[in-house]
Every structure is written in structure tokens, then in C-alpha cells.
Amino acid sequence: MPLNDANDDSDKSKGKYVAIVVCWFLGIGCLFSWNSMLTIEDYYVALFPKYHPSRVLTLVYQPFAVGTISILTYNEAKVNTRRRNLFGYSLFFVATLLILVLDLATSGKGGIGTFIGICVISGAFGIADGHVQGGMVGDLSFMHPELIQSFLAGLAASGAITSSLRLITKAAFENSQDGLRKGAILFFVVCTCFLLFCVFLYAFVYPKLPIIRYYRSKAASEGCKTVSADLAAGGILTSDFEKQAEENPQPCQPQSNKELYLKNIDYAIDIFLVYALTLSIFPGFLSEDTGSHSLGEWYALVLITIYNVCDLIGRYLPLLNWVKMESRKGLMTVTFSRFLLVPAFYFTAKYGDQGWMILLTSILGLSNGYLTVCILTTAPKGYKGPEQNALGNMLVMFLLGGIFAGVTLDWLWLIGKGW
Structure with a gap:
């Protein structure tokens, strides 16, 4: 692409709908492994009944995710975005494959050794998440808003x-011997194949999309150095942009991370509190503390499914301009x-029936998805490419920090119940 094409407004919409679909798939790949681990909690609860896997695995995951994103956010301006995201997706693939290997090697037996191995893999998921989620949100923050919305929906x-x-797998294997394990294995086979697909999608398709090339070219012309490898993968030489930056320096220095934080502290607090509240309830409380109801062992799975579906719906609501806040x-x-x-969940778990719990879970999911998209698409506006990238990384750091706070607070539901 010639240099002057970087400012050609007609390129803004070229391949937009293909890019939206690609971003959606990459969004799925970002959390597919982790959500798979959360969703087969019934298998892990049966395998490790004394270790509270729905809470412990999440608690192990989060320090690695928060620590990784904190380091990368601090050094964001120097980080190669392409290498960062490829490493993250590749680590997701390898770690997911290792879950299969571990289960097959141990023949589906429990024990502290197997549980520690699963905890190590959970930590690897956290490292991968810190690379990919911050890298992708930061990258998409200086692009068309529909792209970041699609990634978040993914x-x-x-x-x-x-x-x-x-x-589906639980129903299919419900009456078979060792049905929980068979369903979990099938689950991770599908997940492993999909993550390999995401690695190739990001490496060979994503950087060559016209709209992605356009916005990265624009960011490079504004002094963003993190996109150079991606531009090269998209067939664009970066030497012209470096020369242009030297000949036409920006009229003012980019704002520091501290300045960006102080000007957007309310957004940072919002996204932190949204996820602190959500993860203090989901999935631990929904998996272990909602009591017994007519749905029996299906109850926790139904609640988790309802939350996830409503979270997805909530992330599409801001596409309606009259709804977006x-x-x-x-x-x-x-x-x-x-x-x-x-308090609503507390009293419903204690006195209410499953209908009210389902309603509250729906509200939790809808509000989580809606606020996530509203905050992350509204905040990075009015800045140059490097600043939007930095702010996107910063907000994801607070998001993951909120998740860490939430999974820690989730243990408070166990007070007075014994272990």
C-alpha cells in the first residue's frame, strides 16, 4: 500500500464485515480455553471434591493474568504487538492440548498431583490471556468501534x-459409563482444534485485511511503533512511515500512561468494579452455593449457560445507538x-426458588456485557494511535484486576459453611 493510501478514507470500510467476523473468532479464541475449563467444573468437582476447583482454578488463573498484563501495559510502547498476540494464542493452544494429555496420562484419576498439574495449566491460561486480551483490545482501540465491539462479543x-x-455433551453421555470424562475430553478436543485455527487466522489472515492495514498505517504515521511487524505481515513497508514521522513530528508529545490514567480514572474504576462484582458471583457462587432445586445436577450448568448467553446479548445491545450509554x-x-x-443473590439463594435465581443471573450477564462494551468503546476516543493503544491496555489491566478482586471476594460466600 502506498503511503498516501494511509489517509485514503475509502479504505476505512474495505473488508470491514470480514474483519468483524475475524475479530469475533479471535475474541472467542481469547477465552475459549478458559471458559471450557470453567464449563466442565462438574467434572472437576467430581474428580477433586475436596479442593473447590471452581474457586481455586480461577484464583490461580488471575495473578498470572494480572501480573502479565501489568508488565506489558507498563512496557506497551516497546512491545511488538504481533509477537505478543501470536505468543498468547499459541500458548492457549499448547496449554489446552496439555489438559488432554494430562487427563489421558492419568486415565481420568484425581489426586493432588493431577490437580496441581491442572492448576499449572490454569496459570498458563492466565499468562496467555494477559498477552492476547490486552494486545487485541489495545490494537483495536485505534480502529473502527465495530471491530472492538465484535472482539468483545466474541x-x-x-x-x-x-x-x-x-x-449437549452432558446429555449425550449422561447414561454412559464415565460420561463426565468423555464429555470433557470431547470438549477439549474441539477447543484445541479451534485454537490452532485462531493461531493461523491471526498470523496469516488478520494482518492482510484492508481495514486493518488502513488503521495500522494511520497509527504508524502517528508514531505508533508497536504495529511495525503487523504492517510487514500485511505487506506494507514501515520505512516510509518512519521517514514521515521524522520529517513531520507530532505537534505535541504523546500523553504518558499516568496522564491517560488520571484523565480516564472513572472508566478504569468502572471496568474494575463491573468485573469485581461479576466474578464475586460467577462462577463460584453459582456453581456451589445456590442450593438444590428440581433441575438437580443440571442446575449449575443451566445458570452458567444463562449467564453466558445474556452476557453475549448484552454486548450487542450497544450497537443500537439509542441504547448505548x-x-x-x-x-x-x-x-x-x-x-x-x-444481597439479591444472597436472599434468593436462601429463600427464593430457581426462577428468581435464573432472573438474577440473566440480569448479571446482560449488565456485564453491556457495560463492558460501553466502557471499552467509549473511553479510547480523541487520542492518537499510540495513546489509544496504551489506554486500551490500561483498561484491560483494570478489567483483569477486577476479575482478580472478584474471585478473591467470592470466597466470602463460604463464611460459616465450613470447608
């Missing part, structure tokens, strides 16, 4: 797809109002 779709597949005060108000769900 994150939720991974949960909805894995939950649906789990219901961009008011900073409005987003803060809705974020804090969600904490009313805590």
Missing part, C-alpha cells in the same frame, strides 16, 4: 458456545447500582 460468545456444548456519570451510576445484586 469473548462472551466463547462462554455461550462452551456452555451450550457442555449441555456514553455518559460518564451514567456509566458510573449503573456500575455502582449493580452491587444491589449481592
Whole structure:
């Protein structure tokens, strides 16, 4: 692509719909492994009944995710985005394959050794997530808003797809011997194949899409150095952009991470609190603390599926302009109002029936998906490419920090119940 094509507005929409689909698939790949592990919690609860796997695995995952994204966010301006994302997707693939290998090697037997191995793989998922989620959101933050919305919808779709597949596999193997294990193995075979597909999709298809090439060229002309490898993969020479940056320096220095944080602190707090609240309830509370109802052993799976489907629906609602919320005060108000769900879930689990629990779970999912897209598409506006990339990484860091806080707070539901 010639240099002057970088400013050709006609390239903004070329291949947009293909890019939307590709971003959706890449979003699914970002959390497909982790959601698969969460969704087969019934298998792990049966395999490790004394270790609280629905809580422990999440608690192991998060420090690695938060630590990785914190380091990468601090060094964001120097990080090769292509290498970062390829490493993340590749690690997801390898770690998912290792779950299969571990289960087959141990013949599906429990024990502390197997559980430790699964915890190690959970930590690897956290490292991969810290690479991919921050890298992709940062990259898409300086592109068309529909691309980041599609990626975020893909994150939720991974949960909805894995939950649906789990219901199907559970029903298919319900009456067979060792049915839980057979369903889990089938689950991770599908997941492993899909993640290999995502590695090739990001490596060979994504960087060559016209709309992706356009926005990366624009970011490079604004001084963004993290996209050079991606531009080269898309067939664009970066030497022209470097020369242009030297000849036409930006009128002002890019804002530092501290300045970006101070100007967007409300968005950072919002996304942190959204996920702190959500993960204090999902999946641990929904898996272990909702009591026994007529759905029996299907109850927790149904609740998790409903949450994931509603989360996915919530991420598409902002596509309706009259529904999307961009008011900073409005987003803060809705974020804090969600904490009313805590006493609502407590009293419903204690006194209510499964209908009310399903309703509350639907509200939790819808509000989580809706606020995620509203915050992450509204915040990175009015900045140059390098600043939008940095802000996107920063917000994902707070998102993962909120998840870590949430899974820690989730243990409070166990107070007074004994271990």
C-alpha cells in the first residue's frame, strides 16, 4: 500500500464485515480455553471434591493474568504487538492440548498431583490471556468501534458456545459409563482444534485485511511503533512511515500512561468494579452455593449457560445507538447500582426458588456485557494511535484486576459453611 493510501478514507470500510467476523473468532479464541475449563467444573468437582476447583482454578488463573498484563501495559510502547498476540494464542493452544494429555496420562484419576498439574495449566491460561486480551483490545482501540465491539462479543460468545456444548455433551453421555470424562475430553478436543485455527487466522489472515492495514498505517504515521511487524505481515513497508514521522513530528508529545490514567480514572474504576462484582458471583457462587432445586445436577450448568448467553446479548445491545450509554456519570451510576445484586443473590439463594435465581443471573450477564462494551468503546476516543493503544491496555489491566478482586471476594460466600 502506498503511503498516501494511509489517509485514503475509502479504505476505512474495505473488508470491514470480514474483519468483524475475524475479530469475533479471535475474541472467542481469547477465552475459549478458559471458559471450557470453567464449563466442565462438574467434572472437576467430581474428580477433586475436596479442593473447590471452581474457586481455586480461577484464583490461580488471575495473578498470572494480572501480573502479565501489568508488565506489558507498563512496557506497551516497546512491545511488538504481533509477537505478543501470536505468543498468547499459541500458548492457549499448547496449554489446552496439555489438559488432554494430562487427563489421558492419568486415565481420568484425581489426586493432588493431577490437580496441581491442572492448576499449572490454569496459570498458563492466565499468562496467555494477559498477552492476547490486552494486545487485541489495545490494537483495536485505534480502529473502527465495530471491530472492538465484535472482539468483545466474541469473548462472551466463547462462554455461550462452551456452555451450550457442555449441555449437549452432558446429555449425550449422561447414561454412559464415565460420561463426565468423555464429555470433557470431547470438549477439549474441539477447543484445541479451534485454537490452532485462531493461531493461523491471526498470523496469516488478520494482518492482510484492508481495514486493518488502513488503521495500522494511520497509527504508524502517528508514531505508533508497536504495529511495525503487523504492517510487514500485511505487506506494507514501515520505512516510509518512519521517514514521515521524522520529517513531520507530532505537534505535541504523546500523553504518558499516568496522564491517560488520571484523565480516564472513572472508566478504569468502572471496568474494575463491573468485573469485581461479576466474578464475586460467577462462577463460584453459582456453581456451589445456590442450593438444590428440581433441575438437580443440571442446575449449575443451566445458570452458567444463562449467564453466558445474556452476557453475549448484552454486548450487542450497544450497537443500537439509542441504547448505548456514553455518559460518564451514567456509566458510573449503573456500575455502582449493580452491587444491589449481592444481597439479591444472597436472599434468593436462601429463600427464593430457581426462577428468581435464573432472573438474577440473566440480569448479571446482560449488565456485564453491556457495560463492558460501553466502557471499552467509549473511553479510547480523541487520542492518537499510540495513546489509544496504551489506554486500551490500561483498561484491560483494570478489567483483569477486577476479575482478580472478584474471585478473591467470592470466597466470602463460604463464611460459616465450613470447608
